[in-house]
Amino acid sequence: MNFESDIENSYRIKQSTFCKYVLITPNKEVELNFPQMLELRRKINGLTTFQALNDIINNENFVLLFVADRQHLIYLDIPQLLKLKKEIELFFLDFNPVLV
Amino acid sequence: MNTTAIRKQMSIHPEVMDLLNNQIAMEMKASASYLAMASWCDQRELLNSKAFFYKQAEEEREHAMKIFTFINDNGGGAVSPDVIDVNNDFESLRSVYETGLEQEIAVTESIFKIFKASRKESDYITEVFLQWFITEQSEEEDTFRSILDLFDLMEGMPLKMIDERLPKE
Numbered sequence: 001m002n003f004e005s006d007i008e009n010s011y012r013i014k015q016s017t018f019c020k021y022v023l024i025t026p027n028k029e030v031e032l033n034f035p036q037m038l039e040l041r042r043k044i045n046g047l048t049t050f051q052a053l054n055d056i057i058n059n060e061n062f063v064l065l066f067v068a069d070r071q072h073l074i075y076l077d078i079p080q081l082l083k084l085k086k087e088i089e090l091f092f093l094d095f096n097p098v099l100v
Numbered sequence: 101m102n103t104t105a106i107r108k109q110m111s112i113h114p115e116v117m118d119l120l121n122n123q124i125a126m127e128m129k130a131s132a133s134y135l136a137m138a139s140w141c142d143q144r145e146l147l148n149s150k151a152f153f154y155k156q157a158e159e160e161r162e163h164a165m166k167i168f169t170f171i172n173d174n175g176g177g178a179v180s181p182d183v184i185d186v187n188n189d190f191e192s193l194r195s196v197y198e199t200g201l202e203q204e205i206a207v208t209e210s211i212f213k214i215f216k217a218s219r220k221e222s223d224y225i226t227e228v229f230l231q232w233f234i235t236e237q238s239e240e241e242d243t244f245r246s247i248l249d250l251f252d253l254m255e256g257m258p259l260k261m262i263d264e265r266l267p268k269e
Contacts, residue, residue: 015105034109038177041114092114094104095221 011084013037013091023067030072040067041088048085053078110175113221117176119214120226124164124171125181126210130203131160136188137196146193146259151268156200163233170229193259194251201244208237243267 010026021037023030032040046052047063056063062077076084106114138153171178190196211233218226247266254262 019109034175035177042177042179045118092106095106095110095113 011080011087013087025074027074028072030068030074032068036068037088037091041092043067044081044085044088047081053081056081112171112174112176112226113218113223114176116214116218116221116223116226117171119217120167120171120176121179121181123210123214124167124178125183126207127160127164127167128181128183129186130207131157131164132183132186133203134160134200136186137190137200140188140190140196141193141263144193146263148263148266148268149193149196152266153196153200155269163236170226174225193263194248197244197247197251201241201248204237204240204244208234208241211237 010024012024014022014024016022016031019034021032021034023032023040043065047056047065057078062075063081065074065076066072067074110117112120134153134157138150138157141150141153168178187199190199211230215227215230215234218224218230250265251262254265
């Protein structure tokens with residue numbers, strides 16, 4: 001029943017300190033610094049191209065991904081992968097300073 | 101003004117950074133391609149052309165390194181690229197230079213694309229950084245066009261004689 005809401009609530013990124021971020025997954029919370037965030041973004045962008053998604057679907061249907069300088073291994077199926085991509089996009093969308 | 105967390109970490113726009121990383125790959129591919137051209141000329145004792153392409157290979161790598169350090173200096177993450185599918189097979193010296201010109205035009209167009217993106221995202225740091233590259237590309241294209249003009253002017257002359265009149269750099 002809660003499959004979608006589980007995905008929606010997991011794979012979130014929050015900022016903990018000035019240069020520390022936390023990736024919240026269903027199993028654990030992974031601390032990341034900014035270069036590790038950039039690397040995660042690069043990997044997720046690489047895994048979510050049309051071709052890469054097709055390859056995943058036609059093979060194992062999931063990916064195992066090292067994060068935080070290979071200190072953590074996370075399992076992602078396609079909906080989780082897409083959710084994480086969306087979350088990272090939102091995180092990096094926040095680039096431009098806001099005029100208040 | 102409310103500065104965001106990402107802006108505090110990096111001065112260049114993330115999407116512009118992606119394009120710059122693609123540009124690094126393109127420059128490194130160009131460098132490898134010029135090295136293949138240099139080898140083709142070197143094997144045929146075309147001394148000026150080989151010197152020219154060895155120099156071009158170095159210059160393209162320098163361009164890639166310039167972008168590489170720029171990304172990291174501005175808080176981004178530069179990526180060391182894969183270089184694959186380098187062509188080592190050419191039909192003539194003229195075709196080597198024609199391929200070189202096409203490669204330079206492709207690099208110029210790619211820089212224009214990043215320039216436009218940086219302007220769209222108000223990433224003025226990248227925009228200013230790229231101005232040097234635009235001037236450089238204009239010079240590179242001119243060099244290749246001048247060489248191809250020489251081929252036209254010296255049509256029918258022995259290859260070695262044409263090579264001796266070509267610039268070494």
